[in-house]
Amino acid sequence: MSVTSDKRAPGVRISDLSVVYRTGAGELPAVRGVDLELEPGTITGVVGESGSGKSTLALSMLNAVQPPGRIRSGSVEIDGLGDVVTLGGDDLRKTRGRHVGYVFQAAQNSLNPLKTVGKQLLDLGRSHDVDDLPGLVKEARSLLDRMGLDGARVLDSYQHELSGGMRQRVGIMLALVLNAHVVVLDEPTTALDMITQATILRIIREVHEERGLTTLVITHDLGVVAEIADRLAVMYGGRLVEQGPTREVLGAPKHPYTQGLLQAIPRLVGDIDEARALPGRPPTLGTIPPDGCVFRERCAVRMDVCETGEPPVLTIGPRVVACHTAAGDGEQKETVTTGPTRGEEQA
Amino acid sequence: MTLIGVPGRSGVIAVARRLAGHLARGLVMILVVTTISFLIIRNIPGDPMAAKYEKLVEQGMSPEAAQQAVNVLYGFMPTGSMWEQYLDYMKGLARFDLGQSLNVPGTGVGTVLMSAAKWTLIPVLAGTLLSFLVGIILGVYAAIKRQSKVGDLLAISGSLLHGLPQYVLALLLAAIFTTLIPILPAGGTADIMFEPGFNAGYIGSLIQHATLPVVTYALSSYGGWILAMKSSVVTVLGDDFILAAELRGMKRSIIFRYIARNAILPLFTILALSLGMLFGGAIFIERIFNYPGLGLMLIDSITGRDYALMGGAFLLITVAIIIANIAADLLYTVIDPRVRSGGEAA
Structure with a gap:
């Protein structure tokens, strides 16, 4: 499993991860029993609607769930680092940035507005006890140049002097400049125009391969995942409902939620009415049903068992799906080619 | 996206440009405020002599003696129509002359202000x-x-x-x-x-x-x-x-x-x-x-309806606040890079 083209890329195993948020109504789960393996050197995409718990999952990768949230159980094992969930204090701080890079949503302002990028880079270097600061600046400049920016000029700039796409590349630079080999990107292209989005995705793909990274991309955009992810995981109501190789999941989705997501995408050709939004709303922290399937309220193929029974997590070859319908379905159809016909278009 | 690269020099230019604008606006503001305060002060009911007279009588002086004491003020009372008084006042201000206090007869308003300040x-x-x-x-x-x-x-x-x-x-x-x-x-x-x-x-x-x-x-x-x-x-x-x-x-x-x-x-x-x-x-x-x-x-x-002193005090407050504002603004151009570039970028 761990033998890949680049030996430096570490694998990541998230096991039975649960994150809760403390509210007036007690502790409510934002992420429940998530199992996800990031194979070394791959890009994994996590897709879900707002409030599905995908950002909380991303923060868990750095043991950085913000109060009032906390990781209740589970582990995030990173090769060479151990279980991040058990880290604390300075060990945890030094892991962040140096071993696990985190790239913020492009629309967010992830830079101190009062300092130039270069000065913040030096702050980063000093925080991680980098002795060779000129070397760090050089590395940063070459990374920025690599991403199609004028590195020297960008390092001399303040955040407000940079466009969204430029900021995002600065964010990627800061995540990689200390040579982290696990990179988490939270909504890396949200709020960027289509051209910039395509550029950023290309850069992510290229840098990922060049530096031998293990990458997790969080997004609500199936198109982003289709473009760069090797594996795809679909989250709903804090649970992973389906995962597998991107092509297979998008080509023949097994979970009714994945099918619904794909159907909701408007096509360039054909009737606009063919795009059908999922009925209802995604659950919020307070409305996630405690028992049974989290998706049943909006499910087209809902059964009685969905009310009470936790959907079984079925492993079918490289794919995993958590649905009662797949329980009967999945065992008979081991090969994935004859999935429901309505999901067959390529995304 | 301006001003990348040479924050030092461009910073100085930005500061100088802002300062010039501020000074021009400050002068206009002072003119407006002095005009308004002149009008308000002169339209307060009562006058310095009546005020002084009442005060002296309240203090137990006989009406006659009080009248005598007040008469001394005549020489310091502004004369002419309101318009002429206004022009005189502004002319004085242009020469940094704030006029004479009536409460402390014969003393320049500037001196009174300084000693209180x-x-x-x-x-x-x-x-x-x-x-x-x-x-x-x-x-x-x-x-x-x-x-x-x-x-x-x-x-x-x-x-x-x-x-x-x-x-x-x-x-x-x-x-x-x-x-x-x-x-x-x-x-x-x-x-x-x-x-x-x-x-x-x-x-x-x-x-x-x-x-x-x-x-x-x-x-x-x-x-x-x-x-x-x-x-x-x-x-x-x-x-x-x-x-x-x-x-x-x-x-x-x-x-x-x-x-x-x-x-x-x-x-x-x-x-x-x-x-x-x-x-x-x-x-x-x-x-x-x-x-x-x-x-x-x-x-x-x-x-005491001391017109000149009131005017001087108001002017002092106005000028101080205008200067404080300018100082704050210039300070921001130094400490906040977003202000330095003229607020063109988001």
Whole structure:
């Protein structure tokens, strides 16, 4: 499993991860029993609607769930680092940035507005006890140049002097400049125009391969995942409902939620009415049903068992799906080619 | 996207350009304010002579004697139509001549203002800076510890002192420290037994007399600072770049500096304005501690209908606030890069 083209890329195993948020109504789960393996050197995409718990999952990768949230159980094992969930204090701080890079949503302002990028880079270097600061600046400049920016000029700039796409590349630079080999990107292209989005995705793909990274991309955009992810995981109501190789999941989705997501995408050709939004709303922290399937309220193929029974997590070859319908379905159809016909278009 | 690369030189140019604009606007503003205050002052019912006459009679002087005393003022009364008076006044201002005081006949308004200003500026400046420093530091602490009892207590102390009217606080302190525990003088600027000058006795007495006014002023403005700083820090704590810095593994000390510098920015406007407001004096405090500062002088000039002195006091406040604003703005061009580039970028 761990033998890949680049030996430096570490694998990541998230096991039975649960994150809760403390509210007036007690502790409510934002992420429940998530199992996800990031194979070394791959890009994994996590897709879900707002409030599905995908950002909380991303923060868990750095043991950085913000109060009032906390990781209740589970582990995030990173090769060479151990279980991040058990880290604390300075060990945890030094892991962040140096071993696990985190790239913020492009629309967010992830830079101190009062300092130039270069000065913040030096702050980063000093925080991680980098002795060779000129070397760090050089590395940063070459990374920025690599991403199609004028590195020297960008390092001399303040955040407000940079466009969204430029900021995002600065964010990627800061995540990689200390040579982290696990990179988490939270909504890396949200709020960027289509051209910039395509550029950023290309850069992510290229840098990922060049530096031998293990990458997790969080997004609500199936198109982003289709473009760069090797594996795809679909989250709903804090649970992973389906995962597998991107092509297979998008080509023949097994979970009714994945099918619904794909159907909701408007096509360039054909009737606009063919795009059908999922009925209802995604659950919020307070409305996630405690028992049974989290998706049943909006499910087209809902059964009685969905009310009470936790959907079984079925492993079918490289794919995993958590649905009662797949329980009967999945065992008979081991090969994935004859999935429901309505999901067959390529995304 | 301008001004990348050479923040030094372009910064200086930006500052100079802003300064020129500010000065031009400031002059216009002074002109408008002096005109308006001239009109208002001259339309207050009553006149300086009637005011003086009533005051003297109230003090027990016979009507005849009072009339005699008042007649002395005739020579100082402005003459001509309102329009001519206005032109005279503005002409005088152009030569930096504020006119003659009527309350203190024969003394230039400038001199009266100066002698009152020294009793206001030093204590109120000390009080403001003291409360600013303490308020800022405790404000950061209150924000960071806002989930704990200490944070709550600090915030409550701020609200309490902020809500307590200045004169109540002043009377309270006066009662405690001059009557209950008589360790401080009740009023005045210095003990008369000391000869004014640069000697230890006089200076010690000055400090003793200034303590209560300064402390009252500091305590009554501390609440505003701590509350403003706390909310500013809480806002910055919620900013994305703080979480980002944390996720990049930045040291706590560096993150703390990021927070402090960003949080203190908006407070400089308030500080500059309150430094400008200094020149209005602290009326309640000066009255209660019988401290002959600008506030007391302003009140006296109003009751005495001292046109020139009122005008001069208002002008002083106007100019001070305009200068404070300009200073604040220039300060921002130095400390906030977003202002430096002229606000063209988002």
